[in-house]
Structures are given as structure tokens and as C-alpha cells.
Amino acid sequence: MGPIGIFDSGFGGLSIFREIHHLLPQYDYVFLGDNGRAPYGDRSFQEVFDFTNQAVRRLFDMGCPLVILACNTASAKALRNIQQNELPHMDDPTRRVLGVIRPTVERVSNLTYSGHIGLVATRATVSSQSYDMELAKQQAGQFPIILTSRACPKWVPLIESGQLNSPELYREVKADLSVLLEADPEIDTIILGCTHYPLITSLIQQVLQELDHPEIILMPQGTPVSYSLKDYLLRHPEMECRLTKNAQTRYYTTGDVEQFEQLATLFLGHTEHIRAEAVTW
Secondary structure: EEOOEEEEEOOOOOHHHHHHHHHHHOOEEEEOOHHHHHHOOOOOOHHHHHHHHHHHHHHOOOOEEEEEEEEEHHHHHHHHHHHHHHHOOOOOOOOOOOOOOHHHHHHHOOOOOOOEEEEEOOOOHHHHOHHHHHHHHHHOOOOEEEEEEEEEEOHHHHHHOOOOOOOOHHHHHHHHHHHHHHHHOOOOOEEEEOOOHHHHHHHHHHHHOOOOOOEEEEEEEEHHHHHHHHHHHHHHHHHHHHEEOOOEEEEEOOHHHHHHHHHHHHHOOOOOOOOOOEEOO
């Protein structure tokens, strides 16, 4: 018996956790942010795997039978390897690790009406082609889906530094979306393939309006991931019965605790200040 573990390389996964907690408030949760080694976006496959695997094992040690990788980069570069090569050889092979890419793809496939989808994400997520592969699996029996991706490496540092309404972030968003839409003007849905991006949804919508594409649907990940988790627990009662239900959450960070508490409050949309604890490797 234990809580659900939520892992992210930084703060963005809190936007996923916010929706999970809203839908499933009865469960206990442990959130672990590897803020001391963030960002993961420009790291190699091996680094991301090593860091993510270490974090998953730490959450297992904390008693979590189920861990959600609330991070696109970790889901793209580490999830499959952990599921196929690490879990079967652990002390308890019945523990599970889930990601955010598949639930997002399953949802976006039902949103697009033209089949032209855009993806904005970190360089690591784009280069992994994880979204391309998952979308290819979804296309069986459906109309063809065309994915056009754009890596946006400067968005996350600006968001985490609190520059949500800064001229610099505006310029970066407009430049990247302009390139994306020039590559495929028929895009009707854009996946926000980084968990930080929901914080600047209004800015993205403003830029799309200025680029004469106000009709484009933005696809954040919190809602599809939360409903996918709910469905998973309904389909796997053997896992659901192992989860404790005291409606309690603990927060841990490998970075500066005070900074984490301040930014976590922002990402979670809380009015009250949250409390976190430091964790070291």
C-alpha cells in the first residue's frame, strides 16, 4: 500500500498533477521534482534515462507502487526502457510506470478535423520522435495524420524565471509559432508538448490571433493524462487496491526548497503556500 508517485524534471509536471489531483483527490501522492538537474530538454538520451530511472527507484523506495512521469522529455527518452528493461528485474515487478505522451495522442486524434497537427515541445521531445510514433499507432483505420513539430528551447527557462508576460517570451513564442505555421498552414490543433506551456496558454492564443489562426485548438496535457489515469485504475483493480487514500500530498525537490515552494504555488494555482522537503541522490 502506498501513494501515487509523480515525477518531473522541474516544475511543469505540477500542471499535470493539478489536474490529476482535481479528478482523483482521494488518493495520496508524492511529487518529486529533479530541479537540481533541470532542465532535461537538451540532455542526451542516456542522461535522461539515468536521471529518470534514479527518480523512479527513489519513488518506489518511498512506497509508491505506481509512478507517473509527468514530463514529456522523460516519457520520450526513458519510459519505454524503464517499462521493458528495468521493471521486470526489480524486487517488485508488479509496480508500474506510466507517461504522458500516449494519453495526449489518444485525445488529440479525436480533436483534429483536418488531420494536420502541430507540436511545440523541448528539443529532446521533438528529436525523440515519440509523438510521431504514437500518432502512427493511432492512425489505423483513420484518415492520415500529419504532424509538424517545432522545438522551443527558450520557452521553459523564461517561464521558470517568472517572465510569463515579458516581451522576450512574446518574441520567442511568436517566432516559433510563425515557423511552425509556415511549415504547415493547415494545422488545426497544436499539442502543448511540454508541461510548462499551459501557464502561457493566453499568450499563445494571443499570438495565434495575430498570425490569423485564432481557430487553432490548443491541447494541454493535464486533462487527458488525468482521465487516462482514472481509466487505468478502473481497468487495473489489482493496482488500485494498493493505493492509499488519505487525500495527502508530499512534495520533494532536489533543488532549492524555497524556490520550489514559490514556483509550485504558481504552477498549482494555489492560494495557500505549499511546503516541500529537500531530497538528495
